[in-house]
Amino acid sequence: MNEIEQVPDQEAEIQEFEDEDELFYTEIDEIQNHGIGAADISKLKSAGICTVRAIHMTTRKNLCKIKGLSEAKVDKLKETATKLQSASFMTATEFSLIRSKVMYISTGSKSLDALMGGGIPTMSITEAFGEFRTGKTQIAHTLSVVAQLPPVMGGTNGKAAFIDTEGTFRPERIKSIAARFGIDHEAALENIIFARAYTSEHQMELIIELAARFAEERGVYRLLVIDSIIALFRTDYAGRGELAERQQKLNIMLSRLIKISEEFNVAVYITNQIQADPGSNMMFVSDPRKPIGGHVLAHASTVRLYLRKGRGDERVAKVYDSPDMPEAEAPIPMKRKRRRSNEHSVKEGEKAINIQVVVRCRARIEREIAANSPVIVKTAARELQVRLNPLDILPHKTYTFDRVFGPEVNQKKVFDNVVVPILNEVRAGYNCTLFAYGQTSTGKTFTMEGNLNTNNDIISSDAGVIPRALHNIYETLEEESADFSVKVSYIELYNEELKDLLSSDDTDPRKLKILDDNNKKGVLHGHEEVLIQNAEHGIRVLKQGSIKRHMAQTNYNKNSSRSHSVFCITVHIKETMPDGEDLLKVGKLYLVDLAGSENISRTGAENIRAKEAGTINKSLLTLGRCINSLNEHAIHIPYRESKLTRLLQDSLGGRTKTCIIATISPAKQSYEETLSTLDYAHRAKNIQNKPVVNQRVTKKALIKEYICEIERLKADLTAAREKNGVYISKEEFDRLVDENSDLNNKINQFIAVDNHNRNAFREFSESLLSVTSQFESKLDELKSMHIVFGESMVNKTNEFMENHAMDIAECLKYINDRLDQFDQQRDNMEHLLKTEEKASSSLYEELIKFRQETTKNLIQKEQELRTKSTTMLENLKHELSVQFDNIRSFREKIDEDVKYMVKSTQTHIDSQNRTIINNKDHTKEAIEDEVNVKNN
Ligand SMILES: Nc1ncnc2c1ncn2[C@@H]1O[C@H](COP(=O)(O)OP(=O)(O)OP(=O)(O)O)[C@@H](O)[C@H]1O
Structure with a gap:
């Protein structure tokens, strides 16, 4: 095992596994000790029989078929094998001991693991079948990594073999899965052996080779993946006549796989496709699809897993035909599993990904050969070198890109490597852009369009990206039996003017416009979209549009594109949700063929061609500046400086998945232009986009949109046919447009005056509110006097305040009512003005008059209110001062009363005191008299 971080007790685990393997097989070399010659052993090995058990598993007949093995030798072999390892009965306890060695490899999904009793088991074949993109291959990749993990992490400490x-095998996927499980991706890749099978025979040879390897590296391999088991059989045995032979061959392969799984304690994971089940309709089966391969495959697989798409990114797995598992379903979230390929590994959601940049270098063309201009570009898979002279006197430059295609690479290879992964993303609901950039005559149009001729619906080998993309979309979606529709549009940008190449009416006054979408990115409006019936129809539409495109012969290119063009393919795919609702997934592919950059002094362009080249270069310069600014993470990106960059705004630093194909010439005479293109492309590599999957739309919403569109088109058509539409001259149209804009200005001015008046009213009402609050605080003050002046005085004050509070409330109500009326009137006026703005100016004048009157009335009312409230305030002030005087005099009176009372009481007390003293004296005298009488 390689550099994977080891858990502490791993050594012990490995030893344990090795001991366990004794239970499964004895190496074939053992038979040499029992009299079988080394030459015969090697014959057996080359036939894939590498263990003693394999001799048991192979019939006498098949052993005799091995060259050089006579019947007598075969008998001897069988006898020796039985001696070394019994193939007879064993007790159920012994068998259960073997079964106890079954290991489970986690699928990476807890719910699926639970469904399968722990994961994919060894000693069995697990078959996953389902539609395209249901996660079969993703599970295969995940298992290949998880198999390497220690058992505590759901693995087997084993290696994986992938056929x-x-x-479909993608090392990039392995890398991201390794990262998810926290293991070194290089080690993870080292622990997977991979082979690409090209025919069903080759597939079988690889399996035999694997058996030998498994025997040689005992207990090292725990997983064998075949993705897919049947694809090559379907190609190799086409037609009903070959079906029986196909099934027979398939059966042999499967039986081999069963033996391998049991012999080496390996989990075999195979993927399979599905097909429509014609008989299901009669039996009312809810999902009328079944796996391919018939009973042969059904009997070979121990566990059959049906994978289907669930809600959103979810996949649903269902167990079929398992000997020991219930037929249950489990959801598997696939969020992490968007990565489609090496070139287009996509991180989900808001995560930024670099745009992909590939370079295509064509061979020298006639002009360059005639000029004897030597080849100075050397290409490798990802690297490209530009040497100005072969002797290396001048320094040479080396660039690295996502992919480099040399002159030997044909159109198909470019398409398969660059565009197929992009189309997968389009079908998944992303917007993607592919644009060709480069010097004039380097092959942009050849790459994007190429030869558009077809022969019996078969495209030419020189067909470019667009015709191939159309075919691929139809082929893939039809194969998946998807319910889908495809629309195309085609526009050009010539001398900074947009033109719809699919518009049936070139004199259509409606201009194409680039407007801001919700994310402030430029999007095109007003262009035709053609619903196509099939790929061939799409190519016809492309051809018709291309004829209208501005092309011209220049000194550098017989058919030079003088405009930038955008061919857009929109795909709608129906998805039925578990609740039965139909949603539509929308994906778009923008295919941009830029006009070539041109060194005017070198290409010798003159007059109109020079002017065109100037505009082309200008927009390309802006494109370059945008690329630089994005590269430097500048705050401002000058998208708005040209229509081209506005169109490409979402593709450069936006939410689209973007790929640039930079095209170059290999000839020395284009040295400067080539370096310039490569520098541009190299800088573009650092641009990051944040792709976002398009929102699904409901079928209803789309139908509604289509109905509106149809209604609009019908109305246009009827008007055109019956000539009862409104026809006006261009001058009249312009005049009306001007008049309309005048009216709009006036309305805006009116609204401004109106707003001003409303603000004035608001201020006034606010000042009234502040007066009210002052009153309230006065009321509080008066209330506090209750303590000093008694109940009656306060009641009087309250009564007074209440009377006035009513006045104020009335006054406020009046103002609010007027404001409401005023708002209502203003809204009515706005409404009237908007709906009637195209009508005569008399209405406008009336409205103005009405507004003036209303404004006058309002001003008058405002003055009235002001006067009324001022008078009220004055009255209130006066009343208050009278009350204050009353209070003051009342207080003085109370003071006097109190003084008088105090004085009179004092006098009374004094007289009482005097009386008491007198009485005291009299009493004293009486007592003395009494005492004297007694004594005498
Ligand atoms: N990879 C290629 N293999 C074969 N021929 C090619 C290749 N690339 C370009 N050519 C040929 O080179 C010529 C110029 O190509 P093309 O018109 O596509 O260039 P371009 O970059 O679109 O030029 P412009 O910017 O002037 O429109 C054409 O004759 C085309 O067939």
Whole structure:
């Protein structure tokens, strides 16, 4: 095992596994000790029989078929094998001991693991079948990594073998899965052996080779993936006549796989496709699809997993035909699993990804050969070198890109490597852009369009990206039996003017416009979209549009594109939700063929061609500046400086998945232009986009949109046919537009005056409110006097305040009512003005008059209110001062009363005191008299 971080007790675990393997097989070399010659052993090995058990598993007949093995030798072999390892009965306890060695590899999904009793088991074949993009291959990649993990992490500490029959294996996926499980991706890749099978025979040979390897590296491998098991059989045995043979061959392969899984305690994971089940309709089956391969595959697989798309990014797995598992379903979230390929690894959601940049260098063309201009560009898979002279006197430059295609690379290879992964993203609901950039005559149009001729619907080998993309979309979606529709649009940008190349009416006054979308990115409006029936129809539409495109012969290119063009393919795919609602996934692919940059002094462009070249270069310069600014993370990106950059705004630093194909010439005479293109492209590599998947739309919403569009088109058509539409001259149209804009200005001025008046009213009402609050505080003051002046005085004050509070409330109500009326009147006026703005100016004048009157009335009312409230305030002030005087005099009176009372009481007390003293004296005298009488 490689550099994977080891858990502490791993050594012990490895030893344990090795001991366990004794239970499964004895190496074939053992038979040499029992009299079988080394030459015969090697014959057996080359036939894939690498263990003693494999001799048991192979029939006498098949052993005799091995060259050089006679019947007598085969008998001897069988006898020796039985001696070394019994193939007879064992007790159920012994068998259960073997079964106890079954290991489970986690699928990476807890729910799926739970469904499968712990994961994918060894000693069995697990088959996953389902539609395209249901996660079969993703599970295969995940298992290949998880198998390497220690058992505590759901693995087996083992290596994985991957047989790829459809070109689906992606090391990038392995890297991201390794990162998810926190292991070194290089080690993870080292622990997977991979082979691409090209025919069903080759597939079988690879399996035999694997058996030998598994035997040689005992207990090292725990997983064998075949993605997919049947694809090559379907290609190799086409037609009903070959079906029986196909099934027979498939059966042999599957039986081999069963033996391998049991012999080496390996989990075999195979993927399979599905097909419509014609018989299901009669039996009312809810999902009328079934796996391919018939009973042969059904009997070979121990566990069959049906994968289907669920809600959103979710996949649903269902167990079929398992000997020991219930037929249950489990949801598997696939959020992490958007990565489609090496070139287009996509991180979900808001995560930024670099745009992809590839370079294509064509061979020298006639002009360059005639000029004897030597080849100075050397290409490798990802690297490209520009040497000005072969002797290396001048320094040479080396660039690295996501991919580099040399002159030997044909259109198909460019398409398969660059565009197929992009189309996968389009079908997943992303907007993607592919644009070709480069010097004039370097092959941009050749790459994007190429040869558009078809023969019986078969495209030419020189067909470019667009026709191939159209075919690929139809082929893939039809194969998936998807419910989908495709629309295309085609526009050009010539001398900074936009033109719809699909518009049926070139004199259509409606101009194409670039407007801001919700994210302030430029989007095109007003262009035709053609619903196409099939790829061929799409190519016809492209051809018709291309004829209208501005092309011209220049000194550098017989057919030079003088405009930038954007061909957009929009795909709608129906998805049925579990609740039965139909949603539509929308993906767009913008295919941009830029006009070529041109060194005017070198290409010798004159007059109109020079002017065109100037505009082309200008917009390309802006494009370059945008690329630089994005590269330097500048705050301002000058998108708005040209229509081209406005159109590409979402593709450069936006939410689209973007790929640039930079095209170059290999000839020395284009040295400067080539370096300039490569510098641009190299800088573009650092631009990051944040792709966002498009929102699904409901079918209803789309139908509604279509109905509106149809209604609009019908109305246009009827008007054109019956000539009862409104026809006006261009001058009259312009005049009306001007008049309309005048009216709009006036309305805006009126609204401004109106707003001013409303503000004045608001201020006034606010000042009234402040007066009210002053009153309230006065009321509080008066209330506090209750303590000093008694109940009657306060009641009187309250009564007084209440009377006035009513006045104020009335006054406020009046103002609010007037404000409401005023708002109502203003809204009515606005409404009237908007709906009637195209009508005669007399209405406008009336409205102005009405506004003036209303404003006058309002001003008058305002003055009245002001006067009334001022009078009220004055009255209130006066009343208050009278009350204050009353209070003051009342207080003085109370003071006097109190003084008088105090004085009179004092006098009374004094007289009482005097009386008491007198009485005291009299009493004293009486007592003395009494005492004297007694004594005498
Ligand atoms: N990879 C290629 N293989 C074969 N021929 C090619 C290749 N690339 C370009 N050519 C040929 O080179 C010529 C110029 O190509 P093309 O018109 O596509 O250039 P361009 O970059 O679109 O130029 P412009 O900017 O002037 O429109 C054409 O004759 C085209 O067929």
